[in-house]
Amino acid sequence: MTMPNRPTLSDAARPATYEVEAINERGEMVPTAIAGEHPLTIYLDKREIVTLMTLGHAPEALVLGYLRNQRLVDSIDSIAAVQVDWETDSAAVTTRRRSTRGLKQKMAKRTVTSGCGQGTMFGNLMEEIERVTLLDDVRLADSQLFDLIEQVRRHETIYKQAGAVHGCALARTTGPAAAEIMMFVEDVGRHNAVDAIAGRMWLDGIDGSDKIFYTTGRLTSEMVIKCAQMRIPFLVSRSGLTRMGHTIAERVGLTMLGRASGRHYLAFTGRHRIERTAPQATAIA
Amino acid sequence: MTMPNRPTLSDAARPATYEVEAINERGEMVPTAIAGEHPLTIYLDKREIVTLMTLGHAPEALVLGYLRNQRLVDSIDSIAAVQVDWETDSAAVTTRRRSTRGLKQKMAKRTVTSGCGQGTMFGNLMEEIERVTLLDDVRLADSQLFDLIEQVRRHETIYKQAGAVHGCALARTTGPAAAEIMMFVEDVGRHNAVDAIAGRMWLDGIDGSDKIFYTTGRLTSEMVIKCAQMRIPFLVSRSGLTRMGHTIAERVGLTMLGRASGRHYLAFTGRHRIERTAPQATAIA
Numbered sequence: 001m002t003m004p005n006r007p008t009l010s011d012a013a014r015p016a017t018y019e020v021e022a023i024n025e026r027g028e029m030v031p032t033a034i035a036g037e038h039p040l041t042i043y044l045d046k047r048e049i050v051t052l053m054t055l056g057h058a059p060e061a062l063v064l065g066y067l068r069n070q071r072l073v074d075s076i077d078s079i080a081a082v083q084v085d086w087e088t089d090s091a092a093v094t095t096r097r098r099s100t101r102g103l104k105q106k107m108a109k110r111t112v113t114s115g116c117g118q119g120t121m122f123g124n125l126m127e128e129i130e131r132v133t134l135l136d137d138v139r140l141a142d143s144q145l146f147d148l149i150e151q152v153r154r155h156e157t158i159y160k161q162a163g164a165v166h167g168c169a170l171a172r173t174t175g176p177a178a179a180e181i182m183m184f185v186e187d188v189g190r191h192n193a194v195d196a197i198a199g200r201m202w203l204d205g206i207d208g209s210d211k212i213f214y215t216t217g218r219l220t221s222e223m224v225i226k227c228a229q230m231r232i233p234f235l236v237s238r239s240g241l242t243r244m245g246h247t248i249a250e251r252v253g254l255t256m257l258g259r260a261s262g263r264h265y266l267a268f269t270g271r272h273r274i275e276r277t278a279p280q281a282t283a284i285a
Numbered sequence: 286m287t288m289p290n291r292p293t294l295s296d297a298a299r300p301a302t303y304e305v306e307a308i309n310e311r312g313e314m315v316p317t318a319i320a321g322e323h324p325l326t327i328y329l330d331k332r333e334i335v336t337l338m339t340l341g342h343a344p345e346a347l348v349l350g351y352l353r354n355q356r357l358v359d360s361i362d363s364i365a366a367v368q369v370d371w372e373t374d375s376a377a378v379t380t381r382r383r384s385t386r387g388l389k390q391k392m393a394k395r396t397v398t399s400g401c402g403q404g405t406m407f408g409n410l411m412e413e414i415e416r417v418t419l420l421d422d423v424r425l426a427d428s429q430l431f432d433l434i435e436q437v438r439r440h441e442t443i444y445k446q447a448g449a450v451h452g453c454a455l456a457r458t459t460g461p462a463a464a465e466i467m468m469f470v471e472d473v474g475r476h477n478a479v480d481a482i483a484g485r486m487w488l489d490g491i492d493g494s495d496k497i498f499y500t501t502g503r504l505t506s507e508m509v510i511k512c513a514q515m516r517i518p519f520l521v522s523r524s525g526l527t528r529m530g531h532t533i534a535e536r537v538g539l540t541m542l543g544r545a546s547g548r549h550y551l552a553f554t555g556r557h558r559i560e561r562t563a564p565q566a567t568a569i570a
Contacts, residue, residue, distance in 0.1 A: 018528045020528075020553060022543070022552060022553050023556055023559075024549065024551055024552075025427060025548060025549050025550050030551060032551060032553075034528050034531055035525070035526075035527050035528065036527065036528050036529075037505055037506055037527035037528050037530065038529065039529075053505065053506055053507070053529070142310060162525060163503070164503040164505070164524060164525035164526055164527050188505055188527050219449070220322055220338065220449070220473055221338055239448060239449060240319065240320070240447060240448030240449035241319050241320075241449055242319060242320050242321065242322035243303045243320065243321050244321075244322035244323065244324075245322065246305055246319055263310060264309065264310050265309065266307035266308070266309055266317060267307060268307050268317075274308075276310070276312055
């Protein structure tokens with residue numbers, strides 16, 4: 001553990017839901033919970049980086065994960081502090097000496113490839129992804145998968161109350177707590193939720209190579225790239241996928257499951273890591 | 286009509302879905318349709334602006350709407366041509382003289398407020414939104430709304446085949462074709478879908494002030510801002526909303542309906558524009 005270098009963090013979660021009044025089709029007043037959404041501007045050593053719109057439920061982890069996934073800071077050890085202040089809707093990140101070398105260059109490269117709720121760092125990240133090797137000698141029994149799906153179903157509290165959020169979970173594939181949820185984050189943006197998980201993993205020094213990443217969101221290229229960046233071999237979603245998500249998952253050898261719900265799933269790529277344990281499997285295989 | 290100034294457009298839609306093989310929980314091979322996703326880099330007068338990940342179903346309209354909604358070009362008349370070329374995954378936009386004045390400044394301002402799949406131009410846009418006045422003297426009967434919901438339900442072909450896309454529709458509130466869908470766009474990103482509608486409206490000189498905007502996506506701040514930018518008073522979603530979406534809708538006086546499905550809806554803001562026609566309404570009101 002690298003506790004001496006652990007950054008100092010604020011603990012500034014916002015309330016997840018708020019109640020507003022709505023009128024339904026029968027003219028009745030219906031008090032309705034809605035998800036919070038707050039702008040959060042990240043300053044890295046006083047330099048303004050980005051404004052994220054977030055639920056604000058795990059803002060420090062989100063900031064860390066954003067800096068990690070955008071490759072703006074190379075190591076968690078170089079971060080001295082993350083201070084989130086909702087009075088000013090800002091997150092002040094301070095680094096230890098020498099850690100933001102090349103930031104100006106990285107920011108310049110970002111300009112042309114990122115956009116309003118739409119852009120990607122696709123070019124840069126694909127180069128990096130080509131070099132990723134995911135652990136091959138790791139298995140997921142479908143019974144574990146069904147366990148995980150059931151846990152997620154019970155876990156999604158903000159979504160159930162207010163909708164309008166995406167959830168992400170990280171789980172183990174091995175050990176006595178296999179398939180148990182290690183962390184669960186919801187956010188108004190599906191990329192925020194995955195970044196917050198990445199931030200927590202970075203902070204706690206958690207290795208992704210034997211983990212499962214679950215998301216309620218769609219498996220687009222960026223989601224697959226982020227999963228591979230974290231070295232996680234299993235990516236599971238209850239939604240569908242895009243062709244580019246499929247292509248990238250195939251190229252990096254990721255095990256990608258879509259439409260995972262109840263005791264159903266579709267395995268699209270990296271199927272060798274899946275072990276079927278259901279009775280039907282024995283009959284067929 | 287400004288036909289003499291209408292830009293020259295390519296017609297380069299990509300196939301919407303592709304088929305891949307998946308293995309289900311019973312070990313059976315299931316041919317599965319998945320949505321396309323392609324990078325599309327926009328060059329404005331040879332300057333690289335952004336790379337969007339898109340379904341590629343209405344790429345020219347998407348490019349126009351992106352430039353419009355990001356306020357990178359002020360008028361459709363200043364655009365001479367949009368040429369989408371999937372060999373190079375690029376869209377070359379050429380403008381008539383003097384039209385990209387101040388672009389460098391705008392791009393600089395973008396840098397700090399936009400992010401990878403997450404960022405917003407919130408600050409800039411909010412200033413603009415404060416000056417928007419939506420037409421108040423326009424009504425939507427809930428019977429029209431139910432009509433529209435039913436049309437959308439029948440219309441969403443890519444979603445039904447492949448999932449992983451969001452759909453947006455534009456409809457009239459008045460005239461013989463009231464509540465009929467004028468345009469419908471699906472894309473892997475919900476912001477792409479709304480931008481493509483904005484692009485088509487710009488191109489065809491369609492005024493938004495008596496229209497309904499429907500989205501399958503969540504009503505976050507950016508969605509509400511884009512709807513107000515297009516001067517559309519009605520924003521309808523089958524999903525939920527966020528608190529900031531609610532706050533902005535209230536501030537600009539937008540009529541915002543969520544959870545619209547079948548013959549149900551929740552009216553959150555601007556309720557005076559909704560006319561209930563259902564029998565229950567008479568009993569209560």
